Amino acid sequence: xxxxxxxxxxxxxxxxxxxxxxxxxxxxxxxxxxxxxxxxxxxxxxxxxxxxxxxxxxxxxxxxxxxxxxxxxxxxxxxxxxxxxxxxxxxxxxxxxxxxxxxxxxxxxxxxxxxxxxxxxxxxxxxxxxxxxxxxxxxxxxxxxxxxxxxxxxxxxxxxxxxxxxxxxxxxxxxxxxxxxxxxxxxxxxxxxxxxxxxxxxxxxxxxxxxxxxxxxxxxxxxxxxxxxxxxxxxxxxxxxxxxxxxxxxxx
Numbered sequence: 001x002x003x004x005x006x007x008x009x010x011x012x013x014x015x016x017x018x019x020x021x022x023x024x025x026x027x028x029x030x031x032x033x034x035x036x037x038x039x040x041x042x043x044x045x046x047x048x049x050x051x052x053x054x055x056x057x058x059x060x061x062x063x064x065x066x067x068x069x070x071x072x073x074x075x076x077x078x079x080x081x082x083x084x085x086x087x088x089x090x091x092x093x094x095x096x097x098x099x100x101x102x103x104x105x106x107x108x109x110x111x112x113x114x115x116x117x118x119x120x121x122x123x124x125x126x127x128x129x130x131x132x133x134x135x136x137x138x139x140x141x142x143x144x145x146x147x148x149x150x151x152x153x154x155x156x157x158x159x160x161x162x163x164x165x166x167x168x169x170x171x172x173x174x175x176x177x178x179x180x181x182x183x184x185x186x187x188x189x190x191x192x193x194x195x196x197x198x199x200x201x202x203x204x205x206x207x208x209x210x211x212x213x214x215x216x217x218x219x220x221x222x223x224x225x226x227x228x229x230x231x232x233x234x235x236x237x238x239x240x241x242x243x244x245x246x247x248x249x250x251x252x
Contacts, residue, residue: 041072116234127215138235
């Protein structure tokens with residue numbers, strides 16, 4: 001990929017919406033798959049009362065719209081201003097209590113896990129039925145749309161084309177089978193792992209442009225207990241969190 005194409009994919013612009021300033025991709029097609037669209041606000045004429053506490057709006061009790069859900073609330077029920085990174089807002093925006101709680105939880109992904117995914121980690125990578133794995137660095141692209149795998153070969157996998165993600169773990173109790181987390185990004189709910197399992201690898205299925213069916217990709221952390229292994233484990237944990245956000249985005 002040329003530097004010109006990469007720059008075009010990562011280009012941003014500042015736009016003003018009724019909810020506030022947003023830093024969005026210059027080209028809509030290159031928007032982050034983790035992003036959420038701004039909601040349609042409930043029209044003022046349809047909400048004479050707060051949709052949380054039922055207080056009647058008047059000259060003293062003003063109505064406010066939550067920037068995440070678009071519903072009408074009084075100041076007491078919608079007085080928090082919280083960062084809303086998934087909608088690309090530059091500054092914290094007004095949100096109702098329920099939405100503010102969700103946005104606070106998501107902030108951890110943007111402040112911690114996303115940085116881990118962008119930094120990347122080293123894995124033993126196997127495509128399809130290939131028997132010999134290749135050592136590659138896997139990371140998330142700057143615009144968050146692709147998994148980039150770089151070694152002797154170079155691959156780009158579009159996040160939107162990933163259908164399932166399976167996190168492989170170890171550390172299960174004696175007598176039990178290996179545990180794993182399986183998340184379908186096409187609609188079924190995630191299955192949580194139990195115990196003190198530690199991520200050791202990831203298996204995913206994706207559809208390549210112009211190809212029929214799906215391709216399987218397997219990433220395994222190295223066996224050595226060193227910094228590289230710890231970085232790979234942290235990357236897998238971050239990817240697990242990312243798949244949950246992707247599932248939520250597609251479900252909305």
